[in-house]
Amino acid sequence: MKGSASAPGKAILLGEHAVVYDKPAIAIPLSQLRAMVDFHQTERTFTICAADLKRPPWQWDDSAADSADPLASMAALTLRHLGVCAPTGKITIRSAIPIASGLGSGAAVSAALGRGIAGLYGETIANATLNALVYEVEKLHHGTPSGIDNTTVVFEQPVYFQRGQPIHTIKPSRRLDFLLADSGVSALTRESVTAVRQLLREEPARTNTLLDQIASAVASAQACLAAGKLLQLGELMTANHGHLRGLGVSSPRLDALVSAALQAGALGAKLSGGGRGGNIIALVEPSTRLAVERTLQSAGAKRVLTASLGG
Numbered sequence: 001m002k003g004s005a006s007a008p009g010k011a012i013l014l015g016e017h018a019v020v021y022d023k024p025a026i027a028i029p030l031s032q033l034r035a036m037v038d039f040h041q042t043e044r045t046f047t048i049c050a051a052d053l054k055r056p057p058w059q060w061d062d063s064a065a066d067s068a069d070p071l072a073s074m075a076a077l078t079l080r081h082l083g084v085c086a087p088t089g090k091i092t093i094r095s096a097i098p099i100a101s102g103l104g105s106g107a108a109v110s111a112a113l114g115r116g117i118a119g120l121y122g123e124t125i126a127n128a129t130l131n132a133l134v135y136e137v138e139k140l141h142h143g144t145p146s147g148i149d150n151t152t153v154v155f156e157q158p159v160y161f162q163r164g165q166p167i168h169t170i171k172p173s174r175r176l177d178f179l180l181a182d183s184g185v186s187a188l189t190r191e192s193v194t195a196v197r198q199l200l201r202e203e204p205a206r207t208n209t210l211l212d213q214i215a216s217a218v219a220s221a222q223a224c225l226a227a228g229k230l231l232q233l234g235e236l237m238t239a240n241h242g243h244l245r246g247l248g249v250s251s252p253r254l255d256a257l258v259s260a261a262l263q264a265g266a267l268g269a270k271l272s273g274g275g276r277g278g279n280i281i282a283l284v285e286p287s288t289r290l291a292v293e294r295t296l297q298s299a300g301a302k303r304v305l306t307a308s309l310g311g
């Protein structure tokens with residue numbers, strides 16, 4: 001068997017952090033930004049190469065199955081699901097998704113790897129099953145993940161996600177254009193999630209109010225998406241950035257990028273993902289996209305990506 005498999009990155013439109021506390025959130029797949037896996041069968045060994053993840057080629061043995069390493073763990077979970085005890089083959093992972101920047105790199109690599117290993121054996125894994133396997137690995141990356149990353153990446157659909165609830169995919173009624181601007185700072189989601197948990201312990205009333213405000217912004221944003229109300233959606237995104245600042249997960253650099261996007265005409269802008277670094281996401285109109293992109297670059301963005309939905 002020989003072939004390839006892939007999975008997209010993702011961006012959170014609204015609701016990060018609150019989603020850890022069972023509030024809803026909205027996320028979109030970034031289909032242009034993917035983790036890819038090439039696979040082919042070999043005679044004896046099972047090797048995983050992931051130079052883009054800055055890892056040396058790595059050969060599977062039985063001890064790898066118990067590893068806390070995300071790649072080894074995803075391989076082990078997939079092989080167990082397939083009932084394969086002595087795997088052979090070569091897997092090469094390539095990923096265009098920046099690491100530790102809130103764009104779903106970990107979930108996308110896991111999903112692509114699971115699909116690639118299944119491909120080696122001529123199998124496909126149903127998305128619901130793959131989602132559950134990737135979620136297990138997300139726990140290694142994040143500690144207490146809500147599940148929004150794996151769900152968006154595996155199903156490759158915009159989702160309105162709430163922990164423990166059936167997955168709702170969203171069909172925007174109009175085309176939406178986004179810019180993602182990278183602060184150039186990598187930050188661990190696990191750490192910002194821990195900081196919010198601590199804030200909740202220290203200042204429960206203020207923190208719970210912020211989490212409730214985020215939940216209500218998400219509910220309004222879903223209605224705006226359905227009705228194609230982009231001005232209001234943008235305002236809700238910007239308001240959500242304010243909530244995330246209140247939770248202490250923004251940074252001067254992220255705030256500067258958000259302000260730059262808004263000043264250049266974005267309809268709304270906010271940090272996206274765990275925060276403290278990573279990316280901001282801005283909602284733009286086709287007429288202002290270029291101006292916002294240039295302004296973000298002048299404001300120090302390390303890279304600006306475009307993404308669109310619907311239309």
Ligand code: PMV
Binds near residue numbers: 016101144189193
């Ligand atoms: O992986 P990131 O950085 O996009 O963060 C995921 C969003 C959080 O709400 C901060 C964590 C989670 O598990 O939902």
